[in-house]
Amino acid sequence: MAIMSFIALKMLIGDKAKYIGIIIGLTFASLLITQQSAIFAGMMTRTFSFLSDVGLPDVWVVDPEVQYIDDIKPLQSTEVYRVRSVEGVQWAVPLYKGSLQARMDDGTFQSCILIGLDDETLIGGPPTMLTGQLSDLRRADGIIVDQVGANGKLARRLPDGKRAPLKIGDSVELNDNRAVVVGICQITQTFQSNPVIYTTYSRATTFAPQTRKMLSFVAAKAKPGENLDALCARIGKQTGLKAYTCDEFKKLTFFYYLKYTGMPVNFLTAVALGFIVGITISGQTFYNFTLDNLRYFGTLKAMGATNGMLLRMILLQALVVAVIGYGLGVGAASLWGSYFGTHSQLAFRLPWQLLVITAVAILFICLTAASLSIRKVMKLEPAVVFRS
Amino acid sequence: MPEPTTTPANGSKIAVRCTGVTKTFGSGTNAMQALRGVDMDVRIGELLMLVGPSGCGKTTLISVIAGVLRRDGGECTVFENDYQKMSELQTTRFRGKNIGFVFQAFNLIPTLNAEENAAAPLIINGTKRRDAVAKAREVLQQVGFDERMMRSFSTDLSGGQQQRVAIARALVHNPRLIVCDEPTSALDGETGHKVMELMRNLALGTDRALIVVTHDSRIYEFADRIAHMEDGRITSIEESPRTTS
Numbered sequence: 318m319a320i321m322s323f324i325a326l327k328m329l330i331g332d333k334a335k336y337i338g339i340i341i342g343l344t345f346a347s348l349l350i351t352q353q354s355a356i357f358a359g360m361m362t363r364t365f366s367f368l369s370d371v372g373l374p375d376v377w378v379v380d381p382e383v384q385y386i387d388d389i390k391p392l393q394s395t396e397v398y399r400v401r402s403v404e405g406v407q408w409a410v411p412l413y414k415g416s417l418q419a420r421m422d423d424g425t426f427q428s429c430i431l432i433g434l435d436d437e438t439l440i441g442g443p444p445t446m447l448t449g450q451l452s453d454l455r456r457a458d459g460i461i462v463d464q465v466g467a468n469g470k471l472a473r474r475l476p477d478g479k480r481a482p483l484k485i486g487d488s489v490e491l492n493d494n495r496a497v498v499v500g501i502c503q504i505t506q507t508f509q510s511n512p513v514i515y516t517t518y519s520r521a522t523t524f525a526p527q528t529r530k531m532l533s534f535v536a537a538k539a540k541p542g543e544n545l546d547a548l549c550a551r552i553g554k555q556t557g558l559k560a561y562t563c564d565e566f567k568k569l570t571f572f573y574y575l576k577y578t579g580m581p582v583n584f585l586t587a588v589a590l591g592f593i594v595g596i597t598i599s600g601q602t603f604y605n606f607t608l609d610n611l612r613y614f615g616t617l618k619a620m621g622a623t624n625g626m627l628l629r630m631i632l633l634q635a636l637v638v639a640v641i642g643y644g645l646g647v648g649a650a651s652l653w654g655s656y657f658g659t660h661s662q663l664a665f666r667l668p669w670q671l672l673v674i675t676a677v678a679i680l681f682i683c684l685t686a687a688s689l690s691i692r693k694v695m696k697l698e699p700a701v702v703f704r705s
Numbered sequence: 706m707p708e709p710t711t712t713p714a715n716g717s718k719i720a721v722r723c724t725g726v727t728k729t730f731g732s733g734t735n736a737m738q739a740l741r742g743v744d745m746d747v748r749i750g751e752l753l754m755l756v757g758p759s760g761c762g763k764t765t766l767i768s769v770i771a772g773v774l775r776r777d778g779g780e781c782t783v784f785e786n787d788y789q790k791m792s793e794l795q796t797t798r799f800r801g802k803n804i805g806f807v808f809q810a811f812n813l814i815p816t817l818n819a820e821e822n823a824a825a826p827l828i829i830n831g832t833k834r835r836d837a838v839a840k841a842r843e844v845l846q847q848v849g850f851d852e853r854m855m856r857s858f859s860t861d862l863s864g865g866q867q868q869r870v871a872i873a874r875a876l877v878h879n880p881r882l883i884v885c886d887e888p889t890s891a892l893d894g895e896t897g898h899k900v901m902e903l904m905r906n907l908a909l910g911t912d913r914a915l916i917v918v919t920h921d922s923r924i925y926e927f928a929d930r931i932a933h934m935e936d937g938r939i940t941s942i943e944e945s946p947r948t949t950s
Contacts (some may be wrong), residue, residue: 321829323834327816327821328816331817431899560837612810613814616808617825618797619806620800620801620826620828621797621798621800621801624793624797695791700773702808703886705811
């Protein structure tokens with residue numbers, strides 16, 4: 318077969334108009350499928366970005382009615398002690414998470430996400446500090462602001478109209494309380510893209526509007542060797558609260574957004590469009606390419622090429638355009654994501670699973686087109702060669 | 706393959722023997738009987754022309770003989786092999802090794818150059834590309850191609866040149882039977898003459914037979930025998946002046 322492959326490739330590449338048409342169609346399909354899926358994956362990843370950034374805890378304890386991470390149903394502050402008393406818990410710390418308004422220099426307000434960390438341990442802090450240190454939060458009125466927020470929505474407006482990023486030493490007014498920037502951190506962007514402000518738990522409960530209950534989560538660490546599912550069940554039984562492992566809490570949040578927002582439909586529509594573009598443009602062009610070459614396939618058949626040889630020739634042609642179209646599309650999507658990922662706040666995440674999904678989709682498009690072509694060639698009577 | 710049989714009549718060996726061959730296209734009221742019991746022999750070493758009006762069944766008959774179309778009835782053996790007793794795969798492989806084709810419309814693959822087109826039958830039969838092209842170049846030289854023409858694509862060649870590539874392609878794998886369907890109908894008289902001269906000189910050998918379907922009376926002189934067909938039957942077979950002289 319290897320020797321027939323050169324005839325197959327020459328037939329394919331020699332018909333430049335169709336060859337390029339098929340490649341362009343597949344490239345667009347691959348680009349659309351990859352890019353839209355990657356944006357969707359990026360946005361969905363942001364829904365549980367807080368959990369991803371807080372690496373230490375194994376178990377998150379919340380009110381049983383909580384449906385996702387931003388669905389805060391405050392707990393009594395004493396729940397921390399109850400969780401600590403459960404067998405198998407190495408440590409447990411309180412965490413505050415809420416939304417509040419930051420007053421800007423020009424008098425406008427900006428919604429921010431406020432995270433209050435355990436005063437003693439500062440567990441739950443940002444994964445990467447760019448300037449300052451996490452322990453600086455112990456300084457009076459100290460807050461740490463995420464880099465995107467500091468450079469963007471919380472940037473100070475200068476008299477000449479330009480904006481200057483927040484830096485260490487700047488003060489911010491949070492719910493009528495003065496806060497001082499003691500560090501700038503890098504975090505995974507949140508779903509809402511609001512600035513994230515870290516402070517201590519006790520200070521967060523001062524900044525935030527007062528309610529009877531202020532505790533958002535209890536973050537707990539299991540003792541070494543402890544079965545996490547069993548520990549979660551034990552915590553639930555002893556405290557009446559709901560305990561999730563980190564992965565379970567991510568899944569809960571992920572599926573909440575999947576179920577209660579229109580995002581999957583929107584993105585699936587875009588992905589389907591990519592698929593349809595692939596099928597209609599590339600599939601149709603590939604089929605036409607075979608129809609145009611039917612006389613030559615018939616000639617090869619008359620000259621002794623078996624159906625198996627012709628089948629492998631068409632499959633090779635389909636695979637070649639699939640690989641090239643896939644490579645160009647995925648490459649273009651990666652470049653696009655890489656550029657906009659660094660020059661904007663675009664949510665773009667391209668895990669290997671998406672590459673596999675796109676590859677399967679492109680392969681499906683090509684094999685569907687090829688199967689129609691193969692059917693035509695298999696049924697071709699070699700006697701067709703004598704018809705002028 | 707067994708040795709060809711000898712006909713008692715004139716001592717010539719037989720390449721193709723058709724007895725009562727029938728072929729019908731369609732069924733019921735739409736049935737069209739293209740062959741109505743063809744009896745014909747083609748001898749080894751001869752060029753037999755099959756002539757007759759359009760629609761008389763010439764192309765159907767060579768399709769059956771070449772093994773690209775299954776007959777409905779009668780007997781037809783090619784070097785004593787009966788396609789009806791072979792599987793489709795065996796028939797295809799038999800064609801690949803033993804039959805050469807020359808078509809009215811040349812049927813050269815436009816994206817292959819002349820030497821690659823001519824090499825195609827060898828490649829199909831499993832010869833390595835380099836060896837196949839080398840052999841094809843030898844045959845193309847015999848049909849008068851120079852280096853530049855060998856690298857030309859069919860779109861850059863004249864009709865006569867394309868037909869010469871087709872002849873090279875039909876010969877390159879040394880088939881024992883060559884079937885030609887209207888090989889000169891797309892060519893002017895002079896070019897057609899040259900093409901037939903080439904075929905006669907190159908293609909005919911002591912162990913090879915040629916069947917040429919044609920309308921073109923200008924090339925009758927190249928035939929050893931001329932079989933006249935009408936309405937799905939061979940009505941007469943005449944020795945050509947070449948043979949009788």
